[in-house]
Amino acid sequence: MNRHSYSRTITRVIDRSETYYSTLPPFRLVYVPEAVLAAKTDLLAISKRLDSNEPVNTKALDSLKTLLSDGHTSPLFRRNPEAAQKAVAEIRKELVTV
Numbered sequence: 001m002n003r004h005s006y007s008r009t010i011t012r013v014i015d016r017s018e019t020y021y022s023t024l025p026p027f028r029l030v031y032v033p034e035a036v037l038a039a040k041t042d043l044l045a046i047s048k049r050l051d052s053n054e055p056v057n058t059k060a061l062d063s064l065k066t067l068l069s070d071g072h073t074s075p076l077f078r079r080n081p082e083a084a085q086k087a088v089a090e091i092r093k094e095l096v097t098v
Contacts, residue, residue, distance in 0.1 A: 001065070003050040003051075003056060003061065004050065004051060006047075006050050006061070006064055006065070006068070007046075007047040007048075007050040007051045009068055010043050010044075010046060010047040010050075010068070011047055013031055013036055013043070013068070013076075014036060014037075014040055014043060014044070016031075017031060017033035017036035017037050018033075018037065020033035021033070030071060030077060031076045031077060032076065032077060032078060032079050032081075032084075034079070034081045035075060035076050035077075035078060035079070035080065035081045035083075035084035036076055036084065037081075038081030038082070038084055038085045039076070039081075039084045039085045039087075039088035039089070042085070042088040042089050042091075042092045043088055045092055046064065046088070046091065046092050046095060049092075049095055049096065054096075055098045056095050056096070056098070057094055057095055057096070057097050057098050059094065060091055060094040060095040060097075061095075063090075063091050063094065064091050064095075067087060067088065067091060074087075075087045
C-alpha cells in the first residue's frame, strides 16, 4: 500500500470505531473501538501527514502497516487503550524523523 492508502485506512478505522456499537455484528471491524478512539488524535495527525507531500520515514510506514494489520501484536486489536495510544504516538514521532 502507498501512503495515501494508509491515510484512507486510518480514516475508515476511526469512522467505523465511532459507530461500532450502532453497527450490526457481521459488519463490525475487528479493531477494539476503545483502543482506536484512545489514539484518535495521533492517528488523525498521521493520516494528515501521509496525505501531505512532506517526506516520511519508511521504517515508520512499516510500523504503521503492522499496527493496522497484525491482529496478533497490534494494540489496536487489544483491550488496552493506553498501549494503543502509546504505540500510535511512537509511530507519529518516528514518521517525521527522516
